[in-house]
Amino acid sequence: MNKNTQILLAARPQGMVKDSDFLLHTAEIPPVTEGGVLIQNEYISLDPAMRGWMNEGTTYIKGVEIGAVMRSFSAGRVVASKHPDFSVGDNVVGLTGVQAYAVSNGAGLTKVDLSKGQLSRHLGILGMPGMTAYFGLLARGKPRKGETIFVSGAAGIIGAAVGQMGKIKGCKVIGCAGGKDKCDYLLQIGFDGVIDYKTEDVAQRLKELAPEGIHIYFDNVGGDILDAALTNLARGARVVICGAISQYNNAVISGPKNYMKIVSARGTLTGLIVFDFIDQYAKAVLDISKWLKSGKLQYKEHIIEGIENFPLALRMLFEGKNFGKLVLKIGE
Amino acid sequence: MNKNTQILLAARPQGMVKDSDFLLHTAEIPPVTEGGVLIQNEYISLDPAMRGWMNEGTTYIKGVEIGAVMRSFSAGRVVASKHPDFSVGDNVVGLTGVQAYAVSNGAGLTKVDLSKGQLSRHLGILGMPGMTAYFGLLARGKPRKGETIFVSGAAGIIGAAVGQMGKIKGCKVIGCAGGKDKCDYLLQIGFDGVIDYKTEDVAQRLKELAPEGIHIYFDNVGGDILDAALTNLARGARVVICGAISQYNNAVISGPKNYMKIVSARGTLTGLIVFDFIDQYAKAVLDISKWLKSGKLQYKEHIIEGIENFPLALRMLFEGKNFGKLVLKIGE
Numbered sequence: 001m002n003k004n005t006q007i008l009l010a011a012r013p014q015g016m017v018k019d020s021d022f023l024l025h026t027a028e029i030p031p032v033t034e035g036g037v038l039i040q041n042e043y044i045s046l047d048p049a050m051r052g053w054m055n056e057g058t059t060y061i062k063g064v065e066i067g068a069v070m071r072s073f074s075a076g077r078v079v080a081s082k083h084p085d086f087s088v089g090d091n092v093v094g095l096t097g098v099q100a101y102a103v104s105n106g107a108g109l110t111k112v113d114l115s116k117g118q119l120s121r122h123l124g125i126l127g128m129p130g131m132t133a134y135f136g137l138l139a140r141g142k143p144r145k146g147e148t149i150f151v152s153g154a155a156g157i158i159g160a161a162v163g164q165m166g167k168i169k170g171c172k173v174i175g176c177a178g179g180k181d182k183c184d185y186l187l188q189i190g191f192d193g194v195i196d197y198k199t200e201d202v203a204q205r206l207k208e209l210a211p212e213g214i215h216i217y218f219d220n221v222g223g224d225i226l227d228a229a230l231t232n233l234a235r236g237a238r239v240v241i242c243g244a245i246s247q248y249n250n251a252v253i254s255g256p257k258n259y260m261k262i263v264s265a266r267g268t269l270t271g272l273i274v275f276d277f278i279d280q281y282a283k284a285v286l287d288i289s290k291w292l293k294s295g296k297l298q299y300k301e302h303i304i305e306g307i308e309n310f311p312l313a314l315r316m317l318f319e320g321k322n323f324g325k326l327v328l329k330i331g332e
Numbered sequence: 333m334n335k336n337t338q339i340l341l342a343a344r345p346q347g348m349v350k351d352s353d354f355l356l357h358t359a360e361i362p363p364v365t366e367g368g369v370l371i372q373n374e375y376i377s378l379d380p381a382m383r384g385w386m387n388e389g390t391t392y393i394k395g396v397e398i399g400a401v402m403r404s405f406s407a408g409r410v411v412a413s414k415h416p417d418f419s420v421g422d423n424v425v426g427l428t429g430v431q432a433y434a435v436s437n438g439a440g441l442t443k444v445d446l447s448k449g450q451l452s453r454h455l456g457i458l459g460m461p462g463m464t465a466y467f468g469l470l471a472r473g474k475p476r477k478g479e480t481i482f483v484s485g486a487a488g489i490i491g492a493a494v495g496q497m498g499k500i501k502g503c504k505v506i507g508c509a510g511g512k513d514k515c516d517y518l519l520q521i522g523f524d525g526v527i528d529y530k531t532e533d534v535a536q537r538l539k540e541l542a543p544e545g546i547h548i549y550f551d552n553v554g555g556d557i558l559d560a561a562l563t564n565l566a567r568g569a570r571v572v573i574c575g576a577i578s579q580y581n582n583a584v585i586s587g588p589k590n591y592m593k594i595v596s597a598r599g600t601l602t603g604l605i606v607f608d609f610i611d612q613y614a615k616a617v618l619d620i621s622k623w624l625k626s627g628k629l630q631y632k633e634h635i636i637e638g639i640e641n642f643p644l645a646l647r648m649l650f651e652g653k654n655f656g657k658l659v660l661k662i663g664e
Contacts, residue, residue: 227587241595255559255587263573263603271595 004029005330006099007310009064013054016318019311021054022070029101032080037092037104041076044098044310045123046317046326048220048243069097070310073128075112075119076102086111093122098310100330116289124157124325125292125299126285128274132242133161134284136272138169140240141216145170148210150229153220154191155182157299157325158242161288162218163191164297171216174209176202176225178320185323189298203228213265218242223254230258233265241271300324336361337662338431339642341396345386348650351643353386354402361433364412369424369436373408376430376642377455378649378658380552380575401429402642407444407455408434418443425454430642432662448621456489456657457624457631458617460606464574465493466616468604470501472572473548477502480542482561485552486523487514489631489657490574493620494550495523496629503548506541508534508557510652517655521630535560545597550574555586562590565597573603632656 003026010023032038053071056063064071074097078090083106086092094109096102112122124130136158143149149166153159154175166173167190174193175186183194193209195202202225206214213234219226222244229239239262244253262269277284291297302324304313309328316322335358342355364370385403388395396403406429410422415438418424426441428434444454456462468490475481481498485491486507498505499522506525507518515526525541527534534557538546545566551558554576562571571594576585594601609616623629634656636645641660648654 222592241592244592253589253592255589255591257585257587259587259591259601260554260573260576260585260603262601264605266603266605266608269591269594269601270599271592273596273598276598 002029002101003027004099004101005307006097007070007307009054009066009068009070011066012056013051017051017054017311017314022311024308030103032082032103034082035105036081037078037083037086037106037109038080039074039076039092039094039096039102039104039109040079041074041096041100041102041330043075043120043123044307044328044330045073045075045127045129046313046322046328047073047128048317050314051318069099069102071095072098073123074098074102075123075127091119091122093127098307098328100307116285117292120301120303120327120329121299123327124301125161125297126288129157129325130161130288131277131281131284132272132274133158133165134288135274135277135280136240136242137162137165137216137218139277140270140272141218141238143169143171143216146172147215148172148174148212148234149216149218150174150176150206150210150214150232151218151220152176152197152225152229153243154186154194155323156220159218159220160186160189160300161297164189164291166216167191168291168296172210174206174214176221182323185300197225203231206232213237216240219244222256226256227258230256230261233261233267235266237262237265237267239267239269241269301327303327303329305329334361334433335359336431336433337639338429339402339639341386341398341400341402343398344388345383349383349386349643349646354643356640362435364414364435366414367437368413369410369415369418369438369441370412371406371408371424371426371428371434371436371441372411373406373428373432373434373662375407375452375455376639376660376662377405377407377459377461378645378654378660379405379460380649382646383650401431401434403427404430405455405460406430406434407451407459423451423454425459430639430660432639445617448617449624452633452635452659452661453631455659456633457493457620457629461489461657462493462620463609463613463616464604464606465490465497466620467606467609467612468550468572468574469494469497469548471609472602472604473550473570475501475503475548478504479547480504480506480544480566481548481550482506482508482538482542482546482564483550483552484508484529484557484561485575486518486526487655488552491550491552492518492521492632493629496521496623498548499523500623500628504542506538506546508553514655517632529557535563538564545569548572551576554588558588559590562588562593565593565599567598569594569597569599571599571601573601633659635659635661637661 008023013021155177163173176195195205217229302322307330340355487509495505507523508527527537549561634654639662
C-alpha cells in the first residue's frame with residue numbers, strides 16, 4: 001500500500017528559510033470518514049504568503065503549528081469521497097498542504113474546470129495569484145484608459161498578469177524586475193517600459209519613463225522600490241499593496257520612508273486580501289481564461305519536481321530565482 | 333514714519349530650527365500700487381508645515397528662498413487699498429508672511445468675519461488648522477456613529493478639534509499626547525480615553541482602551557505612534573495622514589514599519605491637502621463657529637508676543653511645548 005509523504009514545519013525560521021526548518025515525513029494515508037474527501041495532490045503552489053504562515057501569531061490567518069504539515073494551496077484529484085458534493089475523479093484546489101494525500105471535509109475545497117486550463121494553472125493564473133492580480137488591479141487600482149501603471153515584481157506571476165491586464169485596459173505599463181532576462185521577457189509580453197532594479201536607479205528611471213507620474217503602483221516587493229514609486233506618484237494615484245517580498249525574511253521591516261508623498265499626491269494606499277472577493281472568482285476565471293486563449297495574456301510556469309525539493313523551491317521564490325509561476329510537482 | 337519689521341529666512345536648517353536660521357530685518361513699508369492692498373499684520377500663525385517650507389525643493393508648495401520673508405499665514409487689517417475687492421478696515425487672512433506690513437495683490441487673501449470669532453481664531457480653529465481637522469475627519473475619515481477614533485498630537489489645535497468633532501459625530505475618541513497636563517485637558521474636553529506617549533506603551537494602551545480596534549486613525553505625528561496605531565486597526569480602518577511632526581526635523585524619515593497591517597485590516601491610508609477643499613470652507617466655518625458658541629467645541633490659544641520671538645515660538649511648536657494654538661502677536 002502507498003504511503004503519504006509530507007513536508008512538516010520543523011522550526012520557525014529566522015531570516016531566510018533553511019532546509020532544517022522543514023522535515024520530510026512519511027505517514028499512513030488517512031482513512032475517509034463520513035463527510036470527508038481523500039485527495040491525491042499533484043501540484044503544490046509556492047507563494048510568498050508562505051513566509052508569513054511560518055511565523056507564530058496572526059496576520060490574517062493563523063501560523064502553521066510546529067510539527068504540522070506545511071500549509072499550501074495544492075491541486076489534485078479526488079480518489080475517495082464520502083462527501084455529497086465531491087466525486088472520485090473531480091479536480092480540486094484547496095489549502096490541503098504540502099503532502100501527497102490529504103483528507104478534507106470540503107471546506108475551502110474548490111472544484112476546478114480543466115476546460116478553462118490545465119490543473120497546475122488553477123494554482124496560478126486561474127487560482128489565487130491570478131485572482132490577486134485581477135482584483136488588485138481592477139477593484140483596488142481602478143485603472144482608467146490612458147493612465148500609467150507601475151508594477152514591481154513584474155516578472156512574477158502576479159506582476160506579469162497585472163501588467164498584461166493593464167494593457168488590456170488601455171494603460172501604459174512599466175515593470176520592474178531583476179535582471180536582463182526578466183526585463184526582456186516583460187517587453188516581449190507587451191510592457192511599455194522596464195526597469196532592472198539590479199542595475200538601474202529605479203526612482204530616476206521611473207521619472208524618465210513616466211514623466212507624467214504613475215497613476216497606479218502595484219507593489220509586490222516593498223522596501224526601496226516602494227519608496228522610489230512613492231516619489232513618482234501622479235495626482236490621485238492609487239498605491240495597491242499586494243506584497244512585500246523584499247521584507248518577509250527581515251526581522252525589522254523597513255517602512256516606506258516617502259509615505260508623505262501619498263498625501264501631497266492626493267493619493268491612497270490600500271491593500272488586497274484576495275479571499276474577500278471569493279464570490280466574484282467565477283467571473284474572473286472566465287475573463288482570464290478568455291484572455292489566455294486569445295493570447296492577450298501570456299503565462300509561464302516554472303515547475304520543480306519532487307516533494308523533497310520544497311525548501312529549495314521556497315528559497316528560489318524568495319531569492320527571485322524562479323522564472324514564471326513556481327509549482328512543485330509531486331504526483332504521477 | 334513707521335518701518336516694516338520682518339523675519340527673513342537666513343539659512344536652510346539642519347535638524348531642529350535655530351535662531352541663526354532667521355534674521356530680524358527692518359525695511360521700508362512698501363507703497364501700494366494699482367490693484368494692491370497694504371495689510372498691517374496683527375497675528376502670525378505657527379504651523380508644522382513651516383518646517384517643510386524652509387527646505388529647498390517642492391513638496392506641495394515651493395520652499396522659501398534664502399533672504400526672503402518667512403512664509404506664514406498672518407491675520408491683519410487692510411490699511412490702504414487700490415484693489416476693488418478690499419477696503420481699509422477689512423480683516424484679512426493670507427500667506428502674507430512674518431512681517432508687520434505686507435502688500436498683496438489679493439491672491440489668496442481672504443476677508444474674515446469677526447462675528448464668527450475674534451481675529452486670531454481665523455488663524456486657528458476658524459482658519460487652516462480648523463479646516464484641516466474638519467475635512468480631514470469628515471471627508472477623509474468619514475466617521476460613523478459608534479466607531480472609535482484615535483488621534484495623535486491630540487492636545488494640538490488640530491488634534492483637539494478632531495477629537496471633539498468625533499464626539500459631536502457620536503464616536504468614541506482616544507487621544508495621544510505628551511504629559512499629564514495635556515492628557516488631563518483632553519479628558520476635560522470630552523475625550524473618552526487618553527494615552528501619554530511620554531510614559532506609556534502606546535500600542536499596549538491602545539489595545540486596552542480600544543479592544544474593538546480603531547476605525548479612524550488621525551495622524552499628526554508619524555513615527556512610533558503611527559506604527560502603534562497600525563497594529564490596532566479595526567477592519568476597514570481609515571488612516572488619515574495629516575502630519576508627521578515627529579519626523580519633520582529628521583534628515584532620514586522613519587516610514588511606518590507596520591504598513592502591511594493596513595492590508596490585513598482591509599484599510600486605507602490617505603492624506604489631506606486642505607487647500608483642495610477651499611470651495612467648502614464657508615460651510616465649515618459656519619459649523620465650527622456654531623459648535624464654538626454652543627460650547628460643544630472648546631478652543632485654546634497660546635499667544636507669544638513680539639515678532640523677534642518667532643524662532644523661539646517655532647521651536648516650542650516642534651518640541652511640543654505649546655498648549656493650544658500657537659500664535660505670535662506682533663501688532664498693536
